[in-house]
Amino acid sequence: MTLVDAWGPGNSRASSGGETRVIRAVYGPDRIYVEMVARAFELWKDNERRWNRKLYHRTGALWMVTGPDEFVRASLPLLSQLGFAYEELSPGEARRRWPQVDFEGVRWVLHEERAGYLLARASCAAAVEGFVREGGNFRETRVEPGPLLSGALGGLRTADGSVLSAEEYVFACGPWLPKVFPDLLRPLIAPTRQEVFFFGTPADDLRFSEGTMPVWVDIGTRLFYGIPGNEHRGFKIADDTRGAPFDPTSGERLVSPEGLRTAREFLARRFPALKDAPLVESRVCQYENTPDHRFVIDRHPGANNVWIVGGGSGHGFKMGPAVGERVADLVLGKRDVDPFFGLARFEKSASRAAAEVVS
Numbered sequence: 001m002t003l004v005d006a007w008g009p010g011n012s013r014a015s016s017g018g019e020t021r022v023i024r025a026v027y028g029p030d031r032i033y034v035e036m037v038a039r040a041f042e043l044w045k046d047n048e049r050r051w052n053r054k055l056y057h058r059t060g061a062l063w064m065v066t067g068p069d070e071f072v073r074a075s076l077p078l079l080s081q082l083g084f085a086y087e088e089l090s091p092g093e094a095r096r097r098w099p100q101v102d103f104e105g106v107r108w109v110l111h112e113e114r115a116g117y118l119l120a121r122a123s124c125a126a127a128v129e130g131f132v133r134e135g136g137n138f139r140e141t142r143v144e145p146g147p148l149l150s151g152a153l154g155g156l157r158t159a160d161g162s163v164l165s166a167e168e169y170v171f172a173c174g175p176w177l178p179k180v181f182p183d184l185l186r187p188l189i190a191p192t193r194q195e196v197f198f199f200g201t202p203a204d205d206l207r208f209s210e211g212t213m214p215v216w217v218d219i220g221t222r223l224f225y226g227i228p229g230n231e232h233r234g235f236k237i238a239d240d241t242r243g244a245p246f247d248p249t250s251g252e253r254l255v256s257p258e259g260l261r262t263a264r265e266f267l268a269r270r271f272p273a274l275k276d277a278p279l280v281e282s283r284v285c286q287y288e289n290t291p292d293h294r295f296v297i298d299r300h301p302g303a304n305n306v307w308i309v310g311g312g313s314g315h316g317f318k319m320g321p322a323v324g325e326r327v328a329d330l331v332l333g334k335r336d337v338d339p340f341f342g343l344a345r346f347e348k349s350a351s352r353a354a355a356e357v358v359s
């Protein structure tokens with residue numbers, strides 16, 4: 001088995017190339033995601049044992065509901081059914097537990113106990129090291145699919161002109177998928193520019209560190225989220241609003257003054273003690289968004305030996321091991337494509353949209 005990556009596992013252009021990513025089970029009414037998170041938790045634990053590395057940090061998650069609460073509310077029965085413990089708190093109760101947070105404007109708070117964060121790029125590196133140790137072959141090179149002939153892909157062209165052939169091909173190229181299969185995926189996966197800020201906390205002040213402060217999500221008309229601790233890279237904060245279209249290969253990764261101003265304003269309001277905290281690091285990454293923000297896990301409609309896996313849409317990292325397991329089952333013929341992640345859902349909505357325009 002050969003794994004190919006153009007710039008290496010968790011490289012700084014990749015969507016997985018950040019330090020940390022949130023893992024949580026609040027997923028609105030979509031049972032399939034909560035089941036996948038439950039499975040992902042098991043597999044992350046297995047992988048930690050297998051690779052002898054701590055990758056998951058349990059901090060809990062604080063959902064601060066400031067606007068409509070359907071998404072968080074709808075997730076509660078699923079959390080209970082699938083064994084994810086949580087507490088519902090009034091802003092007053094939350095204030096007593098986390099006095100470093102200003103809960104002004106918060107309607108209610110959900111404390112999700114098992115949530116936390118994962119080491120992102122370190123996990124990618126560990127996965128590749130583990131794969132090679134177990135006999136896999138890794139190559140750092142960019143590939144392009146050759147022509148699809150008689151409903152199958154015959155090989156991949158590498159940068160040095162050689163051809164890589166296999167029985168089955170899995171393309172999990174994140175925001176590059178629309179470049180690899182432009183006809184099929186350019187209309188379906190749209191990379192957007194996302195900015196992430198890391199603020200320095202005062203020395204000897206552990207109120208904003210892991211162990212004291214959970215991962216948090218401020219969910220209102222806009223969604224901000226953050227990770228304390230964060231591998232000692234600063235107090236991480238990001239705005240989940242989708243940014244401008246972004247090219248993952250050539251895009252420059254310098255944050256904007258407006259983005260920084262918005263992050264600072266939010267920080268000053270929700271975490272007043274960090275009002276004057278200095279920016280210590282920043283990052284520009286990209287989401288790879290599908291129209292409904294669901295993943296794509298399906299066979300290429302024009303090639304029976306090609307699988308497309310992506311469309312993480314800003315929430316794919318935590319699911320990595322569960323998605324990998326699904327894909328392995330698909331390739332081995334042990335499972336059928338789940339229509340929830342299938343490409344056919346876009347044909348339906350496209351034809352429905354066309355019908356709506358006609359009528």
Ligand SMILES: Cc1cc2nc3c(=O)[nH]c(=O)nc-3n(C[C@H](O)[C@H](O)[C@H](O)COP(=O)(O)OP(=O)(O)OC[C@H]3O[C@@H](n4cnc5c(N)ncnc54)[C@H](O)[C@@H]3O)c2cc1C
Binds near residue numbers: 014180314317319
């Ligand atoms: C700022 C930010 C915050 C996020 N927060 C969270 C979070 O808190 N929780 C969460 O679960 N998810 C989160 N996500 C989403 C998550 O990180 C992504 O969904 C996930 O990392 C996507 O992984 P991927 O493997 O599909 O793509 P990538 O990580 O982008 O990997 C694709 C790989 O394909 C390689 N490649 C591309 N083209 C080629 C080619 N032609 N030949 C060879 N190799 C190629 C690239 O080098 C790259 O390494 C966040 C994303 C961003 C940007």
